[in-house]
Amino acid sequence: MKIGIGSDHNAFQMKEEVKSYIASLGHEVVDYGCYSEDAIDYPGVAFNVATDIQTNKLERGILFCGTGIGMSIAANKVPGIRSAQCHDVFSAERAQLSNNAQIMTIGAKVIGAELAKKVVESYLNVSFQGGNSARKIDQIMNKEKEHLLNGTCG
Template sequence: MRIAIASDHAAIALKAELREWLIEQGHEVADLGPETPDSVDYPDYGYRLASVVADGTAERGIALCGSGIGISISVNRHPELRCALVSEPLSAALAREHNDANCIALGARLTGSDMAKACVTAFLETEFAGGRHQRRVDKLSNPSC
């Protein structure tokens, strides 16, 4: 799977660990930055991630910041993105199954690397259920549906 990953400075270590782990799992990973721990603005990286997932360059996105909140808000500004802030695998799976989330957000200061990997695994392995959920997902990008 083609996966894009981006963070702010607070999550750079978790981003690097997840990037290497995903590559080991056989995924193609686009690291959208940042490259150094210098302070950056999370919206810049959230917008970049949203653009890459929306245009199809990446099939899924992983957004990281200290809490996961700020970057998830910035990703969700894009009408084609559905980014769920998760902290455990069940939420990650339900975000895919019910909401067709194409991005998840994790907080590096709140989620350890093993739990982050479990969330990413659930996110990547769960399929969208469609059916009654499709109508609701359609309304996320087009409220007049």
């Protein structure tokens, strides 16, 4: 898979460790920054990864910030994107299996790098199967389209 990865300065070190791990699993990794521990605002990184997923340049994204919350909120502002914050293996699997989340976010101040690697691997090792969950995802995406058409989303 082609995976976009990005972080803010709070999670730069974790992103670097996990980036190498993802590559070792055989995935192509595209790094959207940040590229040092110099302070940056995370929304631009999240928007860029989410937009490239929306336009099929990437298959999935993994974003890191201090808590994982801000990156997830920002990524979810891009129409068609489903981002899920995950800090354990079960949530990471369910983000994909039940919610078809194209992006997973992790908080570098919440879990350590070794657990983050396991969470990321769990997320990447499963694929959305549809079933009962497809109906629910369709409902969510239809609501988003309704708001976009009415100019009330964003």
